[in-house]
Amino acid sequence: MDPDVRAGHRADRRPRREPMIAPSLASGDLARLADEARAVAGGSDRGADWLHVDVMDGHFVPNITFGVPVVRSLARHTPLPLDCHLMIEDPDRWAVDYAEAGAHNVSVHVEAVRDPVALAGRLRDAGARAGLALAPQIPLEPHIGTLSHFDTLLVMSVPPGFNGQRFIPEMLDKVRAARRLVDAGELDVLIEVDGGVNLDTIGAAAAAGADCFVAGTAVYGTDDPARAVRLLREKARAAYGRP
Numbered sequence: 001m002d003p004d005v006r007a008g009h010r011a012d013r014r015p016r017r018e019p020m021i022a023p024s025l026a027s028g029d030l031a032r033l034a035d036e037a038r039a040v041a042g043g044s045d046r047g048a049d050w051l052h053v054d055v056m057d058g059h060f061v062p063n064i065t066f067g068v069p070v071v072r073s074l075a076r077h078t079p080l081p082l083d084c085h086l087m088i089e090d091p092d093r094w095a096v097d098y099a100e101a102g103a104h105n106v107s108v109h110v111e112a113v114r115d116p117v118a119l120a121g122r123l124r125d126a127g128a129r130a131g132l133a134l135a136p137q138i139p140l141e142p143h144i145g146t147l148s149h150f151d152t153l154l155v156m157s158v159p160p161g162f163n164g165q166r167f168i169p170e171m172l173d174k175v176r177a178a179r180r181l182v183d184a185g186e187l188d189v190l191i192e193v194d195g196g197v198n199l200d201t202i203g204a205a206a207a208a209g210a211d212c213f214v215a216g217t218a219v220y221g222t223d224d225p226a227r228a229v230r231l232l233r234e235k236a237r238a239a240y241g242r243p
């Protein structure tokens, strides 16, 4: 693979002291996706780090959202790296199409993928980071070996399928366990937490060791999404022990 692309992936594995915020576009106005992306991009200020794109197929989860053509168009309308979270059956068939459409990170659910190691390699060959997602009922421990082939661990803190759900604090045990492995040098993944992240919950997720925070309702459910991104980052920074 292109060494510059790999270098870019490594650059995302920043020292864990600067929180990343990834607004979840599915909570925005779905008739104005480019505008909603622009609303969090930041302009001259620092905006969101990634734009989270929840892909749901009506089979793996009981909801339907975005397909490959939407991601391809979005990639032309925003400078933000697209973080595609595939909640679909047969990610082995579809994931690389999202990478080729311009996704920066493509996460697949471990129980849905047939050959995770091969798929991670194919995603990287297509120029994307590879992410492994764990729904609330899926434990971390059996998948640690598989994760060593991935760039991102997405810990879901709500059942997949819908925005606006309540954060499940018990999921932070998985974040803490992953953080310990990363800090011990036994795993090299960016830890993302997704679902119910808001100003009341982000501090606990940051203290548990998450690097990247997906927030839908807490960003797009406000009058000022850019401000919401700033406030979320400040809360996470404070929990990291930074001003």
Ligand SMILES: O=C(CO)[C@@H](O)[C@H](O)COP(=O)(O)O
Binding pocket: 024, 026, 027, 052, 054, 085, 158, 159, 160, 161, 162, 163, 164, 165, 194, 195, 196, 197, 214, 215, 216, 217, 218
């Ligand atoms: O993947 C999912 C839900 O399936 C999440 O990305 C949520 O869509 C985030 O929305 P909030 O829980 O922050 O409203």
